[in-house]
Amino acid sequence: MTRYRDEIVALTTPITDPGDLDILLDRIGNARVVMLGEASHGTHEFYRWRAALTRRLIAERGFSFVAVEGDWPDCDRIDGAVRLRPGASADPREALTVFERWPTWMWANEEVADFCRWLRGHNAGVGESERAGFHGLDVYSLWESLREILLYLRENEPQEVPEALAAYRCFEPYDEDPYNYARATRFVPSRCENEVVDLLVELRQRAAADGAGEFGAWQNAEVVAGAERYYRSMMAGDRQSWNVRDRHMDATLDRLLTHYGPGSRGVVWAHNTHVGDARATDMAVAGEVNIGQLARERYGPDQVVLVGFGTHRGTVVAGDEWGAPMRLMPVPPARPGSLEAVLSEDAPPRALSVFPLGQRSDLLRDELGHRAVGVVYHPERDRGNYVPTVLGDRYDAFLWFEQSRGLLPVGTRPRDALEPETYPTGV
Structure with a gap:
């Protein structure tokens, strides 16, 4: 007592x-x-x-x-499955097995699979505009988000591909290793910041004009910008990378509420x-x-x-x-x-x-x-x-x-853990 x-x-x-x-x-x-x-x-x-x-x-x-x-790209595959988007997996559990970033079990687990299957069933019974989504808030998917932007622009706005390629090529020498990029920013503080800002401004403007059709590309650009700031801040030797990450998640949440419209929750x-x-x-x-x-x-x-x-x-x-x-x-x-x-x-x-x-x-x-x-x-x-x-x-x-008790992971094939360890450890 x-x-x-x-x-x-x-x-x-x-x-x-x-x-x-x-x-x-x-x-x-x-x-x-x-x-x-x-x-x-x-x-x-x-x-x-x-x-x-x-x-x-x-x-x-x-x-x-x-x-x-x-991550936004991984969760976007789940969103496609739960909102019954054309071409998306008919089983959200299949979308979860594609998770590669360590720790894969964090979202690729049977507990999340059960919820996402329920969400797909719920969404199947309501109108398309009323379907509830599933989205990622985090900041780590720099290269994945760059590739998603390129894919989107090639299919929908080919004239804008050069802007995205400039950003992609700026990051290319670092072999998709954030440590390599973070270390490089110690010697050239701005590094790829200018290319990222140019890309972000362009996609932000187009999303404001076009709405839903551009939202995913815009959000991926925000992830690229946030990730670039996050990896650069890691080299400052303090804890500000934590704040960069959480401010990015806060801003993403606000963009989602605005995107879903007045009265969204x-x-x-x-x-x-x-x-x-x-x-x-x-x-x-x-x-x-x-x-x-x-x-x-x-x-x-x-x-x-x-x-x-x-x-x-x-x-x-x-x-x-x-x-x-x-x-x-x-x-x-x-x-x-x-x-x-x-x-x-x-x-x-x-x-x-x-x-x-x-x-x-x-x-x-x-x-x-x-x-x-x-x-x-x-x-x-x-x-x-x-x-x-x-x-x-x-x-x-x-x-x-x-x-x-511990949760039950689904089968995944994790790639090498290239992402820097978060502060505090893994949260």
Whole structure:
């Protein structure tokens, strides 16, 4: 028993099936953005319950799309499958098996496949304009996005191909290795920036004039611009690359909401470190922001609901180092005094907490360590995986699982892990 026992009893509601999420749907109300976190990228319960809530938001509340911590080109293949676009795969699971970038299991898993098959079935029963999409927010796909731009222009705007080729050829000498490009920017700071800006301006203007027909090409150009800034910022030796990445994801989310039109609403799936407001953690001391904070600032806190996830013990899918083969690892019981240890004493085994507005209890005001597991994980060093957190300020609600298990990856063929390791490790 902990000193928070009475507060935990009052705050937590046991959950057994998606119908138990009604209280959270009531809290979401008319909010335009709902961000659903995860304490790791490899836990079944986080993915399963995130999908369960998202199904209800789409089917019952008319949410327009899901935007995930993934690459735009990869997720665009899934979007084609779930929105029944001509020429796209008839089975979203097939689109997931094409994922190549390490860690492939982050999206190429059976839990996401089940959700995407449901989404395709849902979309098949509504009009084309009402179909919910599936999109990537992340910044890594520099070369893939360049190739997608070239393909689009060759088929639709051949007169604009030279502009895209200039950008592509500028990056060509680096053999699709971001480390090579990042190192080169130390000696020539602008490097390919001018070519990227020219391409982005052109596609931005055309998208403004043409709307939907140019949106994918424009977004790929934004990815190229964001990736170029991201890799260049890595060489500065500080943590600003984190901010470049999260500001790119925030801007992509806003473009999606604008693209889907007035009244559109979006669900975001990302790690707790991106979703939970950075101002309620030690990230703020380091000068870091994240998409949860940026969304609250952009749309207002009443239009954004942030939901965190946590677990006490179990198993998780992760790698021993960046690019290593995935494996099922143990998640040891949480360190004493942490949020997870406190909840394990007094909360139901599976529980939902929706935080009240206004006056806060000690549990929601005190700073407690909150576990964050990346795609690189060492269980024997778990005590170092905790983010100091003021729970009631970081999230609006929390889903808790006393015991959890690793998710089930689908078969993929990962390529060499060329991408730089993210900070913090793999989130």
